[in-house]
Amino acid sequence: MNIVSCKDRLSKMSIMDKKEVPQRVNKILKAELLYVLKNFFDISSEDICLEISVDKNRRYVLDVHMTSKNIKSIRSFAEV
Amino acid sequence: MVRRIVFTSGKGGVGKTTIVSSLGVVLARKGYKVLLVDMDFGLNNLDVVMGVENKIVYDIIDVIEEKCVAKQALIQDFFENNLFVLPSTRGYCKRKFGSQELIKIISEVEIGFDFVLIDCPAGIDGGFRRAVECAGEHIVVTTPHISAIRDADKIVNCLIGNLGVSPKVVINRIRGDLVVGDRMLGVDDISEFLGGEVIGAVPEDDSVALQLYFGGHIEKCSSVDDSLNMVADNLINGTGKLFDCTKKYKGFVGGIRRKIRGRV
Numbered sequence: 001m002n003i004v005s006c007k008d009r010l011s012k013m014s015i016m017d018k019k020e021v022p023q024r025v026n027k028i029l030k031a032e033l034l035y036v037l038k039n040f041f042d043i044s045s046e047d048i049c050l051e052i053s054v055d056k057n058r059r060y061v062l063d064v065h066m067t068s069k070n071i072k073s074i075r076s077f078a079e080v
Numbered sequence: 081m082v083r084r085i086v087f088t089s090g091k092g093g094v095g096k097t098t099i100v101s102s103l104g105v106v107l108a109r110k111g112y113k114v115l116l117v118d119m120d121f122g123l124n125n126l127d128v129v130m131g132v133e134n135k136i137v138y139d140i141i142d143v144i145e146e147k148c149v150a151k152q153a154l155i156q157d158f159f160e161n162n163l164f165v166l167p168s169t170r171g172y173c174k175r176k177f178g179s180q181e182l183i184k185i186i187s188e189v190e191i192g193f194d195f196v197l198i199d200c201p202a203g204i205d206g207g208f209r210r211a212v213e214c215a216g217e218h219i220v221v222t223t224p225h226i227s228a229i230r231d232a233d234k235i236v237n238c239l240i241g242n243l244g245v246s247p248k249v250v251i252n253r254i255r256g257d258l259v260v261g262d263r264m265l266g267v268d269d270i271s272e273f274l275g276g277e278v279i280g281a282v283p284e285d286d287s288v289a290l291q292l293y294f295g296g297h298i299e300k301c302s303s304v305d306d307s308l309n310m311v312a313d314n315l316i317n318g319t320g321k322l323f324d325c326t327k328k329y330k331g332f333v334g335g336i337r338r339k340i341r342g343r344v
Binding site: 003009014017018 | 229230269273
C-alpha cells in the first residue's frame with residue numbers, strides 16, 4: 001500500500017462522512033426554498049425535490065428540481 | 081490583550097494535552113504569562129502532565145459550585161513563575177453548567193495573562209462545544225494517521241459550519257523517516273486535505289514519552305522544543321515557518337538514519 005492509495009482512502013472516507021447530511025437540514029432547507037420560490041411560482045411542497053450530494057473534490061452539491069404550471073405575473077412581483 | 085486559544089482534535093490520544101502543556105512552557109520561557117485550562121472534565125490529565133496533581137486544593141468544578149473563587153483554584157508551575165494551571169479533577173458537578181459559566185470563570189482569572197490555552201476533550205459532543213465556545217482562536221491537533229486526519233477533518237468542518245471560524249492546524253508526531261520514504265503523509269498532504277492553515281509540525285520524539293513518565297518539562301533544544309518554539313513564533317508573529325521533520329532523514333547520512341530507525 002503506497003501513499004497515493006492512502007490519500008484516496010482518506011478522500012473516500014471524507015466523502016462518505018460528508019454524505020451523511022442530517023435529515024433535518026433537508027427538511028429546513030426545503031421549507032426555506034419553498035418560502036422563497038412561492039413568491040415566483042405557484043407551487044406546493046410536493047413540487048420541490050432536493051438532493052444534497054458530495055462531489056469528488058469533497059464539495060457539497062445541491063440539486064433542486066422544481067415543477068410548476070404557473071409563474072407569477074410581473075404585477076405581483078412589484079407588490080412583493 | 082489576552083488570547084484565548086482552544087486545542088481540539090476530535091480523536092483522542094493525538095497529543096492535545098502534551099501540546100497545550102509544552103506550548104505553555106515554551107511561551108512562558110519567552111516571557112509571556114500563560115494560563116492552562118483543563119476542560120477535559122472527568123478524563124483530566126493536564127495536571128498530571130504538568131506534574132502539579134499533588135498541589136491541587138480546588139479545581140474548576142469547585143469554582144462552578146462556588147466553593148472557592150476562581151483565583152484560589154490556580155496552581156503555579158514548579159519551574160516557570162509565569163505559568164499557571166486551572167485544573168479539573170472531577171467529572172461530576174452538582175450544578176448544570178455550560179460555556180457561559182466557564183467564560184465567566186476564565187474572564188475572572190485571565191486578567192494580567194497574555195495567553196489562555198484551553199485543553200478540549202476528545203469527541204464532538206457537549207464537552208467539545210463548551211470548550212470551543214470559550215475561545216477566540218481554535219487550533220486542531222492531529223497526527224499523520226488516517227483516523228486522526230479523518231476526525232480532524234470533521235472538526236474543521238464543524239468549526240467552520242457551526243461557529244464560522246477558520247481553525248489552524250498543528251500536526252503532531254510526524255515520523256520524518258517515514259515521510260521521506262513515502263510511507264506517511266507529510267505536512268503538505270495533510271494541509272491540502274484539511275484546508276486549514278498549518279501553524280505547527282511537531283516530530284515524534286521519545287523524549288516526550290519519557291517526560292510524561294517521569295514529569296518535568298520538555299528538554300530545551302530538543303527537536304520538539306524547536307518545533308514548538310516555531311509554533312509559538314507563528315502564534316505571536318505569524319512567521320509561517322514550520323519545523324522540517326524530514327531534514328535529518330535526507331541525504332546520505334539521513335539515509336543511514338532512516339535504515340537504523342526502520343530496524344529499531
